[in-house]
Amino acid sequence: MLSALLLFTLIGSMTLVPAFAQSTPAPVDPAPIDNGFSVSLNSPSSTNIDISGTSDSTSNDVILQVFAPNGNLVTIDQIAVTDGVFQTSLTTGGSLWNQDGVYSISIKQGIDYTLEIPINIISGVTADTSISKVLPSVIPVTPIESILVPTLEPTPQSVTQSDIIVSLLEQSSNQVNQQINQSVLAGISIPVTLDTAFDAGLSKHITSLEFIENGDLENGRITALEALSLFEDTLEKLSLLENNPQNNNVIHEINNQVKDIVDLKNDAEKIRNLIQTNTLDITLEQYDSMIISAQQSLANGDLLKSKQQIDAADDLLDDLFDNIEDKAEQQEEKEKRFNKFVEDTVEDLEDIINDADKLGLSLSIIASLNAVIAELQSAENISNIVDVTNDEGTLGDFFDDNPALIPDDDDQREDAIDEMDDALKEIKKAEAKISQSSIDGKIVEVSKQVLGDSRQMMDKSEQAFTAGLFDDAEDLAEDAKDLAKEARMKFLGKSFDDLDDERDEDDRNEREEDHDDRNEKDDDHDRNELDDNND
CATH class of the missing domain: 2.60.40.1930 (Macroglobulin (MG2) domain)
Incomplete structure (x- = not known):
């Protein structure tokens, strides 16, 4: 330039x-x-x-x-x-x-x-x-006497390279600023990207002047190059806008899309705060990837593609809001069930303490039971409750030391808890795998539906556990675990059309097998008749 x-x-x-x-x-x-x-x-x-x-x-x-x-x-x-x-x-x-x-x-x-x-x-x-x-010469002819008697008048100072740089920067920045003001007064919309380029030029302008003031002319020159390039690029684009008023529609669209992206980012921050506040297992990686792609398309001037990506990100954001609401409700319901579990467990332990004389419990055992009750009542979240009640927790240790006090259904309850823990781990693995696959552009629609079925099955397992139906809870948790595995391994990368094709293929194979079976039966029947006739 x-x-x-x-x-x-x-x-x-x-x-x-x-x-x-x-x-x-x-x-x-x-x-x-x-x-x-x-x-x-x-x-x-x-x-x-x-x-x-x-x-x-x-x-x-x-x-x-x-x-x-x-x-x-x-x-x-x-x-x-x-x-x-x-x-x-x-x-x-x-x-x-x-x-x-x-x-x-x-x-x-x-x-x-x-x-x-x-x-x-x-x-x-x-x-x-x-x-x-x-123009006539301004270099004076030196008289003889001036050679003999040196003059005390100062000679004009030459224009330095730094003076030229500073002058160029001032002229260019003032010209761009003036042109922008003229365009605004003429009713021309200034795109956000153009304002950003001008601001970047002003920043380089200031940096160049700082280099020059510190005596670093080389870096001052290099930075001035960058500033002038940005200024001239801005002027070129302003000139195109002035000579083609139809570009206003494009500018309006660019500004609208930039605003949409800013709004989506603000909404995403609200979602992140909700996720963090409610300790929900939800990731925004796919959404973040969509926003980055939309920004890149907008920067490349592909407004149609960036608009499609913005709309897709908006739809995903709505889905995330709905998912958060569902998760929050599930979390609330889960907390209610676990609180009920804590109340029942505390009640059982208090019954044991009340029967201490009948059971012949020592003071140390009673103290241990009271310690378990205190831990359960002070638990702040579900994770704390699980830590207290699982095999490695305080309650598990207590019953290991006092197996005679284990309720009849405690083994079933522990089996159910173990199976539910395994199912939750498998669900988390499936969620992470599906999310990453979606970012990578793989087909995940079937996997998402199967994973949703797994979550519903897990909710039923927790409800059965709360109701004391530990065998049912264990069976339901096992089904939930199997579904999560299938979502992560069997159905990943497949669409519903693929499943329909597989079912059609299975039906064809089944019909062929049935046909073969019927032919085989007919052949057997013919052979039997032939044998009978021979007899």
């Missing part, structure tokens, strides 16, 4: 070729002079502008700027003066040259020489133009 190319050669001495410029300009003979500054411009009604000149000053490069009829900066170039001669060439192409009217070409060398040359351009083509301008 033009400003970026300019800065690329600030540290060196080669002639810079700006954007929209030819690398090998056609030579133009400037007006010959012995001293002073001269410029010649030729453009024979084309898209090329050839510029050359001479200068008696060697302290500074020549800075060339082109301004559009509305005053906007079109291009800028830094031209080295070699042996008193400089030259360059411009090409009037691109959206920055699309205004019809008189463009102003400013040619400066330090503070010594400045020339302005107008040129008329219509539809990107110059009028037939040939102009030469001359």
